[in-house]
Amino acid sequence: MLVRARLSGYSHPVAGHVLSSGSQSALREANSARLLGAVRQFGGITQVELAEATGLSPATVSTIVKQLLLAGIVETRSTTRSGRRAQMVTLAHKSGLLVGAHIGTRALRLAIADSRFEILAERTLPLPSDHRLDTTLDRTALLAMELVDGLGSTTSEILGVGIGLPAPVDPTTGMILDQGLMRGWANVAIADVVSSRINSPVAVDNDANLSALGEARFGAGRGFRDVLYVWASYGTGAGLIIDGEIHRGPRGTAGEIGHTLVDPQGPICRCGSRGCLDTLVGAQALIDSLRISRGPMSLSDLLEFASSGDPGCRQVVADAGAAIGVAVANLAVAFNPEVVVVGGELAQTDVIFLDPIRAAVNHRVLISRENPLEVRRGELGSLAPVQGALAMAAELAHVPGGR
Amino acid sequence: MIDRALGARQDTTMTAPPLLRMRHISKSFGAVQALINVDFEVNHHEIVALVGDNAAGKSTLARVIAGVHQPESGTIEINGEPVTLPRTAVAQARGIATVFQGLALAENLDVTANIFLGREVREHGLLAEEHMETLARDYLERLNARIPSPRTPVSHLSAGQRQCVAIARTLVGDPQLIVLDEPTASLSVAQTAEVLTHIQSLRSLGLGVVFISHNLTDVRAVADRIEVLRHGRFNGSFSAPHDAYEEVIAAITGATTIRN
Numbered sequence: 001m002l003v004r005a006r007l008s009g010y011s012h013p014v015a016g017h018v019l020s021s022g023s024q025s026a027l028r029e030a031n032s033a034r035l036l037g038a039v040r041q042f043g044g045i046t047q048v049e050l051a052e053a054t055g056l057s058p059a060t061v062s063t064i065v066k067q068l069l070l071a072g073i074v075e076t077r078s079t080t081r082s083g084r085r086a087q088m089v090t091l092a093h094k095s096g097l098l099v100g101a102h103i104g105t106r107a108l109r110l111a112i113a114d115s116r117f118e119i120l121a122e123r124t125l126p127l128p129s130d131h132r133l134d135t136t137l138d139r140t141a142l143l144a145m146e147l148v149d150g151l152g153s154t155t156s157e158i159l160g161v162g163i164g165l166p167a168p169v170d171p172t173t174g175m176i177l178d179q180g181l182m183r184g185w186a187n188v189a190i191a192d193v194v195s196s197r198i199n200s201p202v203a204v205d206n207d208a209n210l211s212a213l214g215e216a217r218f219g220a221g222r223g224f225r226d227v228l229y230v231w232a233s234y235g236t237g238a239g240l241i242i243d244g245e246i247h248r249g250p251r252g253t254a255g256e257i258g259h260t261l262v263d264p265q266g267p268i269c270r271c272g273s274r275g276c277l278d279t280l281v282g283a284q285a286l287i288d289s290l291r292i293s294r295g296p297m298s299l300s301d302l303l304e305f306a307s308s309g310d311p312g313c314r315q316v317v318a319d320a321g322a323a324i325g326v327a328v329a330n331l332a333v334a335f336n337p338e339v340v341v342v343g344g345e346l347a348q349t350d351v352i353f354l355d356p357i358r359a360a361v362n363h364r365v366l367i368s369r370e371n372p373l374e375v376r377r378g379e380l381g382s383l384a385p386v387q388g389a390l391a392m393a394a395e396l397a398h399v400p401g402g403r
Numbered sequence: 404m405i406d407r408a409l410g411a412r413q414d415t416t417m418t419a420p421p422l423l424r425m426r427h428i429s430k431s432f433g434a435v436q437a438l439i440n441v442d443f444e445v446n447h448h449e450i451v452a453l454v455g456d457n458a459a460g461k462s463t464l465a466r467v468i469a470g471v472h473q474p475e476s477g478t479i480e481i482n483g484e485p486v487t488l489p490r491t492a493v494a495q496a497r498g499i500a501t502v503f504q505g506l507a508l509a510e511n512l513d514v515t516a517n518i519f520l521g522r523e524v525r526e527h528g529l530l531a532e533e534h535m536e537t538l539a540r541d542y543l544e545r546l547n548a549r550i551p552s553p554r555t556p557v558s559h560l561s562a563g564q565r566q567c568v569a570i571a572r573t574l575v576g577d578p579q580l581i582v583l584d585e586p587t588a589s590l591s592v593a594q595t596a597e598v599l600t601h602i603q604s605l606r607s608l609g610l611g612v613v614f615i616s617h618n619l620t621d622v623r624a625v626a627d628r629i630e631v632l633r634h635g636r637f638n639g640s641f642s643a644p645h646d647a648y649e650e651v652i653a654a655i656t657g658a659t660t661i662r663n
Contacts, residue, residue: 042549052552081559106624108596125596126603128623129644135620139592146593296627296642301448304607 031056032064039074039089043112043121044151046079046086065089077152088152091120096159097151098397099144099198100389102207103136105129105166105234105283106299110140111386112147115159115399117218121147122386133185141197158200160397162389163190164207166235168252174204177251180270181235203396207231208255209246210388211343211378212239217391219379220341228337229378230257230328231385232320232346232353234283234299238328240335257327258282277327281320289316299345306349314352321346321353325360328375332367343378350377420483421446422611423468423499423580428477430463437463438474439635445580445611450602452626452643453615455655459632461615462504465582468613469501470494481579500573501582508557508565515539515553518572542571545608546601563594570601581605582613587621599625619648631655 031054038053039045047065051058065087068074072092079088093114101110106129111122123143127136140163145155167181174191176182191202212221212229221227227241238255240247247254258278259271266275279285283299290302293312297305306313332340340361346353358375367373380387425443429436438460445451453461466472467479470488479486481497488494494501508517515532518539524531539553548567550560557565566586573581583602587595602625605612616622622629626643631654638661639654653659 038551042551045551049551049555052555055552123593123596124600125592126599126624128620128648130647131620131624132648142592143596146591150593296644298627298644 028064031060032068035061035064036068036073036091039091040120043147044088044090046081046088047076048081048086050089079152090151090153091118093120093151093153093157096397096399097148097153097157098390098393098399099148099158099161099200100164100386100391100393101140101144101162102164102210102385102389103127103140103166104207104385108136108140108143109382109386110143110147111383111390112144112151113390115394117387117390117394120151122383123147130183133188133190137190137193138197141194144198155198155200158198159399160393160395161194161198161200161202162210162392162396163194163202163204164210164385164389165190165204166207166233166237168256169204169206170252171205171248171250178271180272201396203392205246205248205389205392206237206239206252206255207233207385208237209239209248210392211380211384212241212255212341212388213246213391214380214384214386214388215341215343215378216241216244218387219384220376221339224338226335226337228328228332228335228340230324230340230342230357231344232281232324232342233344235278236281236324236327236344238331240337257324257331260327262323262327277323281323286316286320303345303348306352317346317349317352318356321356322360325357328357329360329364329367332361332373333364336367337373340373340375341378342375343380343384345382347377348381420480422449422482424480424483425464425467426478426480428464428467428474428479430467430472430474436635438467441477441632441635441637443630443637445613447579447611448606448609449628450606450612450614450626452622452629453613453632454617454619454622454629454651455632455638458634459655460635461632462584463635464632465501465503465584465613465615468494468499468580468582469503470499495576495578498577498579499582500575500578500580502566502569502573502584502586504584504588506565506569508568510558511556513554513556514543514550514560514568514571517557517568518542518553518575520572522575538575539571542574543567545574546571546604548601549597561594563590563597566590566594566598567601570598570605578610580611580613582615584615585617586614587616587618595621619651623648623651633657633660637661 034054038050047061051061074089075092076087076089079086095115098113106127108125108127111119113119148155167176170177176186179186191204195202208231211231215221215229216227225244229239231237236258238257240255259276261275262277263275267279268274269276269279290312302313306317342354354377361373361375362368378384421444423445428438428441430438455461467474470491470493515536519535524535536553543550550564586598623643629641629643629651631639641651
């Protein structure tokens with residue numbers, strides 16, 4: 001079961017504004033929902049701060065916290081704020097914490113969840129291009145510890161840590177084997193480095209695999225046994241869920257559609273092969289194709305411009321969809337999934353990117369006759385690999401519901 | 404320095420003048436030549452990092468942009484229009500907002516009062532407290548800030564939250580250019596994550612940002628372009644996503660130099 005803790009910020013401060021009916025129980029319920037909303041937004045927050053954040057009186061906050069405490073929804077711990085004793089309120093997580101991290105090409109996303117996968121705290125740290133192993137793993141471990149600390153907990157309460165990386169990971173050693181895909185990251189026992197800092201079990205996997213797992217468990221792939229998940233970001237990958245399990249292959253390269261051949265005369269890819277799909281649709285290739293008309297820009301600029309109707313940027317995203325669509329359609333014919341789920345940054349542009357993939361899939365007669373294969377947009381957005389990492393952490397810690 | 408309309412918005416073409424263009428700026432303090440013939444440009448929707456060793460002239464350049472220091476020579480243009488910035492108030496009126504290293508927040512006042520300090524909104528001669536609080540809430544929301552309430556006293560906030568209040572303060576009066584001097588110095592990783600995310604949101608709002616820092620990891624994470632100063636002179640311009648750490652470090656330490 002997953003309840004996503006996402007709040008767009010606090011709403012009006014004055015109690016009762018949101019109510020149309022004036023009944024007492026409705027008021028109590030609304031106040032309680034507002035208070036829980038603030039707890040979710042801040043992760044850990046003191047009762048005094050709760051009063052400020054919700055606009056409720058300290059007495060009301062105290063009463064509601066007591067009720068939620070009895071119901072087992074929140075927990076309180078003693079802490080200090082500005083030298084004074086205070087009661088820190090968090091969502092209940094007595095049964096331990098899970099840590100899910102996605103170390104992406106340009107951002108680190110990290111979430112702390114309870115054993116029921118409710119996210120208690122979450123941060124995104126922008127990363128430099130070509131970020132370095134030592135700095136990034138150091139920051140990953142520190143960020144996890146700081147967020148756990150912010151919940152009034154200690155690292156001893158961490159049950160397991162899952163980490164997603166934008167390169168194929170060898171399933172037996174947990175190492176990145178390929179030298180070219182993440183410079184300086186190959187042949188390092190990443191899980192051991194993090195585990196020695198946090199002192200809890202750590203597992204590492206490819207981000208497309210974890211996103212597939214995340215969507216299959218909690219998102220658009222729920223209820224399916226065989227899912228083809230496409231992760232279209234700075235590079236393109238796929239995650240294959242076969243009979244409910246991630247299929248990695250002995251070297252962990254299963255689903256690496258970004259490194260399948262699309263142009264025998266094309267340029268050499270980072271991986272060392274010629275004419276890979278990624279040389280055509282990787283972030284750099286997309287940005288470079290707009291160099292004459294728009295100059296340098298970031299991938300997020302490009303996607304934002306495409307969504308707001310810029311014709312050149314739309315064209316680039318749609319063409320990427322068409323090229324990735326061919327690879328996806330070929331894989332779908334060979335693998336025969338029940339559903340195709342598309343995620344990653346490019347999927348933010350929705351139909352601009354997804355429709356060309358749908359068209360490519362529909363052109364393959366074998367998978368489009370009678371029950372045409374559905375191509376869906378992922379539901380978890382950029383949190384997909386983090387959610388998958390949380391699921392992997394739960395499996396590692398043998399938490400029920402982890403699988 | 405370099406002439407590219409990096410990240411120019413939809414309609415602004417590449418021929419539009421940069422948001423800020425400084426040419427041949429020199430400034431000395433007695434025998435110390437803080438800035439020597441420095442050119443500097445910032446476009447809308449662009450984060451330009453200013454890096455260099457201690458005493459390279461980064462903060463002096465920031466103070467010239469903010470109207471604190473007057474250059475001895477050189478020209479400054481804002482959106483193509485030549486300007487002088489004799490006082491901080493003039494720079495502010497021109498849409499330039501600066502957060503200095505000390506932050507200069509008033510501990511005893513709450514978040515709203517700090518955001519509007521010296522620029523209080525008045526109605527019929529009285530402080531428009533509710534209006535200011537609404538605006539403060541809006542600024543904090545735009546930055547996606549995790550601050551319980553605009554009524555929280557600043558003394559109750561963490562270092563990261565304070566930095567966020569200081570950044571929110573720059574949004575008063577719709578600025579075009581935000582100058583941040585060492586915004587991530589002495590912050591924890593979680594706080595750095597928030598501040599860097601705020602800096603990215605400023606860029607998405609279409610603003611130009613000057614990001615001064617020692618920390619190349621933070622700089623390369625969010626900047627579009629990196630300008631290096633060394634002993635008051637310009638010593639190289641780099642594309643943050645493309646150029647390697649080593650090249651930037653070589654320019655900072657003087658292993659590579661540019662003759663100008």
